[in-house]
Amino acid sequence: MKKFIASVMFALSASLLVSGAAVASGDSVHLESANVDIHNTPSLQRGAKYFVNYCMGCHALSYSRYNRIATDLGLTEDQVIKNLIFTRNADGEPENAGALMKNAISQKDSAEWFGAPPPDLSLVGRSRGSDWIYSYMKAFYADPSRPMGVNNTVFPNVGMPHVLWELQGLQEKHCTKEGEGDHAVEHCELKLVKPGSMSAPEYDQVVRDLTNFLTYVGEPAKLHRIGYGVFVLLFLGLFAVFAYFLKKEYWKDVH
Structure with a gap:
């Protein structure tokens, strides 16, 4: 019995150390509050629209089914088929409402084109958190040294292009140093240099809706x-x- 208690205590200590290290590693990144509400059905519907139009070309939600999302988001299967399903099955027929939300791009091709296959985003809302997703989608900036021409302050050297740049516009990273020598502190901020089709508040709402949808997908049961x-x-x-x-x-x- 003593050995069992000791092993449990050791496992708990190890998990606390790992979680503490994870928190410490994220201290240098400022995350904005997403303020999402998974009970906001119109926001979830808009988020689903943005996901299938801008994200699903590369990223899948392979743990989710279209008809489950239709039920939770107050949509009919006909609405889902007409507005959210753009992929086809192995026979070349449009996917049905009961299909998993997989994309058409193969893992082999995507790994060759991007260097690594784009991750499945079914659980990103749980693994990264809402604030991380929200901040990440607002943190792209122009970087000619990167293969996709952009970088990200939340996820440095990311291999993903800024798929929403037409909505947000293009940002540049501007840094200034305060102090001298070993005590110098660098402060960086992103400045919009080429406006997109949306204003800053409008783009923030798009990102919030998309974040809300991915948060819901990570744990659909939380709705009820x-x-x-x-x-x-x-x-x-x-x-x-x-x-x-x-x-x-x-x-x-x-x-």
């Missing part, structure tokens, strides 16, 4: 889990009242 929890707590509260009066009735003759 909180509601279930409220009902369970109400039931336990009501049961506690009946249990208390039952206890009083049972023990009144004893006391």
Whole structure:
């Protein structure tokens, strides 16, 4: 028993050290608050639209099905087929609403073209978090030294192109140093040098909707889990009242 407790304590300590290191490694990156709300159905619908139009050419959501998203987002299967499904199955026929949300690009081709296959984004909302996704999509800037012509302050040397540049425009990174020698501190900021088709607030909303959708996809059950929890707590509260009066009735003759 002592050995079991010791092994459990060691595992917990190790996990805390790993999580602490992960937090420490992200201290140098400032993340903006995404302020997403997965219960905002119009936002989720817009996010799904942006994802299939701008992201799904390379990235898949292979743990999600179109009809599950249709149900959760208040869409009909016909709406999903007409507006969200652009891929075809092995027979060359359009995918049906019950299909997994896979893209058409092969892993082999994408690895050859981009150096590595684009990751599946089914769980990015859970692994990275909403704030990371939101900040990442706003942090692209022009960098001629990179293969795609852009870099990212949140994910340095990223191999992904800025697929939303037409909406946001192009940014440049400007840095200044304060202090001298070993005490010098570099401050960098991104400045918009070529406006896109949207204003800054409009683009922020696009990124927030996209982030909201990816957050929902990472854990679809969260939409209903909180509601279930409220009902369970109400039931336990009501049961506690009946249990208390039952206890009083049972023990009144004893006391």
